[in-house]
Amino acid sequence: MTALTLSTAAAPGLRADAIVIGVAKGAKGPVVAPGAEALDKAYDGRLAGVLETLGASGGEGEVTKLPAPTGFKAPLVVAVGLGAEPEKDAEYSAEALRKAAGAAARALAGSKKAAFALPLADAADAGAVAEGALLGAYSFDAYKDNAKDAKGNAKGPLGEVALLGGKPRDKAYKAAVERATALTEELNRARDLVNTPPNDLNPEAFAAVAQVAAKEHGIKVQVFDEKALQKGGYGGILGVGAGSAAGPRLVKLSYTHSKAKKHLAFVGKGITYDSGGISLKPAGHNETMKCDMSGAAAVFAAVVAAARLGLEVNVTGWLALAENMPSGSATRPGDVLRMYSGKTVEVLNTDAEGRLVLADALWAASEEKPDAIVDVATLTGAMVLALGNRTFGVMANDDAFRTAIVEAAEEVGEPSWPMPLPEHLRKGMDSPTADLANMGERMGGGLVAGIFLREFVGEGITWAHLDIAGPAFNEQGPFGYTPKGGTGSGVRTLVRLAELTAAGDLG
Template sequence: MTALTLSTAAAPGLRADAIVIGVAKGDKAPVVAPGAEAVDKAYDGRLAGVLETLGASGAEGEVTKLPAPPGFKAPLVVAVGLGAAPGKGGAYDAEALRKAAGVAARTLAGTKKAAYALPVADAAAVGAIAEGALLGAYSFDAYKENGKNGKGNGKAPLAEVAVLGGKPRDKAHKAAAERATAVAEELNRARDLVNTPPNDLNPEAFAAVAQAAAKEHGIKVQVLDEKALAKGGYGGILGVGAGSASAPRLVKLSYTSSKAKKHLAFVGKGITYDSGGISLKPAGHNETMKCDMSGAAAVFAAVVAAARLGLDVNVTGWLALAENMPSGSATRPGDVLRMYSGKTVEVLNTDAEGRLVLADALWAASAEKPDAIVDVATLTGAMMLALGSRTFGVMANDDTFRSAVVEASAQVGEASWPMPLPEHLRKGMDSPVADIANMGERMGGGLVAGLFLREFVGEGITWAHLDIAGPAFNEGGPFGYTPKGGTGSAVRTLVRVAELAASGDLA
């Protein structure tokens, strides 16, 4: 795990493997960003020209390496692109700092210590740099030979990050660093869960991870096994898990604060492997389906992060865990399930299973009358077609709350987009034999799924649905602070929503 420190030391005298500086795009030439003054001075004020000669432009994601000047204890300077330079007197955007810090951390994998001399205008910048570095340093080597010692892929993660300009005795700077550490460590734990092969992470194993974390952080936990689910009438979760040798689970995590005035419920889809069930996925669509529990991983991480941060809000996390497999005992297209709410659902497609487990968990969450519910799920391929691989959709039964969630995601650097719930699409889910079918019109499939979930939210409860099917799993190359594989999408948005609720600023 990468260590984080704040340091007021001057860059030349700091013992490190590299000094990380920022370079931005100016009107005509690259511009050296604040924080790199000592390096620039050692180059007689000509660092920008040297970087330009080496091909640097300051573009986002760009990396330029050069030997450290004489007198520096670190042997290497790494200049990372920040994108467009802000106007006169302006500060660098927090997300630009996050991305640059993450790129540097990935570039410096295999080294022990990096000193980050990026622009630090305030505590928010300290937090952004720290968070980006800790997220960028992530790697998942547990299943490679020699595991985490780095020999599996030749390079161990960057071991230590020192944020220069971060004042360890400044309360705001210290708090920003502590927040960044808690959020990044829990988000990286969510990434680990998403990346874990499904033969090692079935519903029971996921529940055990949640129980261990809950014990460590003072969170109350309740796990409903298959017997308890049957006794309680959780027909959706049981129906989805019926075809698997690994029985389903419903995990409830409760973080409470004595100062809380609001109660939030987070609900996560936790399909630890999705074959499609009897409606089997075609070849080429199964290989990454271990990621179908990303919503539950995000909820789990957010609840633990809220506990670590001691937020003044009550947060209950619901992890709806099941494995969707075909077998003689599997739910069939045409079957009717009686859900926890009492409603019946005609299953027209067993690969539309996420909405079934979420429906039971949403109704269970509603029974506690929280102030708001947010569910998170890798729910529909339709959302990927609509928004691509880096943006998640946000639907809600309240436009103001939907806007608040979208704004919260923007504040932490997660891309989202508000999506509607058109009433005319509801009719497509009418069933001749049940209260509702789990499929409707093909066009607008992501919105249809949202409308289905809305049916299982308690009356009068504010609710939002995050469809993270696109950004939850990165099948391409790493970028910024985002690795290949599990990304931890929505964790930071959920934490921000909880923070806003705690401060009384959540609409």
């Protein structure tokens, strides 16, 4: 785990493996960003020219390494691109700082300590750099037994980050860094869960992780096993888990604050492995299906983060956990399930299983009549086709709430896009034998899934659905502070919603 400190030390005298500075893309070439004044002075004001000679442009995510000048105790300088230079009198955006810090932290993997001299205009900037560095330093090495790579370099994340220009005695700076630390530690725990192989993370194992964390952070936890689910009539969760030797679970996490005036419920899809069930996925589509519990991981992380931050809002997390497997006991296409709400659903495709477990959890969440419910799920390939691999879709039964979520996501650096719930698509889910089917029209499949979920939200409750199927698992190369594999998509948006609600800034 990477440590982080605020430092008032001068860059030349700081003992570290490297000094990280920012470089922006100016109109006439690279521009050295604030924070690197001491280095620029050591280069007689020619640092930008040196970087340009080395091929640096200041483009986003670009990393350029060069030896530190005489008089500096750190041997290496890492110049990281911030993107376009801001307009006059404007500051670098929080997201530009996050991405730059993340790229630098990843480039320094295996180093013991790095000093980050990126531009810090205020405490919020310190929080952004801290967040980016801690997320960028993430690595998942639990299943690797060799400590060094082929070149003999130490593996593992950057050991320590010192934020130069920080103000350790300033309450705002201290609070910003503490928030970043708590948030990123929980987000990285969500990444760990997503990356854990499904033979080690079945529903029971996931529930056990939640129980341990809940005990540590004063969160009330309740785990519904197969018997409790059967007794309660959770037909959706039981139906999806029927084909697996690993039984399903429904986990309820309750964080409460004595001064809370609002109650949020977060619901997460937790399919610890999705084979498609009897409607088996085709070859090439199974290899990453350990990530189908990313929504539950995001909800779990958000509830724990809210508790660690002491937010003045009640937050209940519902983790709908099951493994979707084909077997003699598995749910078949054509079967009818009686859901926890009492409605019946004809299962036309067992690979449309996420909406079935979410339906039961949504109704359970609705019974407590929270002020709002947000569900998070890797729900449909259709949403990936619509929005790509880095943007999640947001649907809601309230336009203002949907807008608030999109704005919160943008604020924290999670790309999202508002999506509609067209009423005409509901008819496609009509069933001759049940109240509705779990499939509808093929076109607009992501919207159809949202309309299905809306059927299981209690009357009068504000609700939103985040389809994170695209950004939840990064199969490409790492970028910014985003690693390959599990990303923790949705965590920061949920936490920001909780913060806004606690502050009274979310209607």
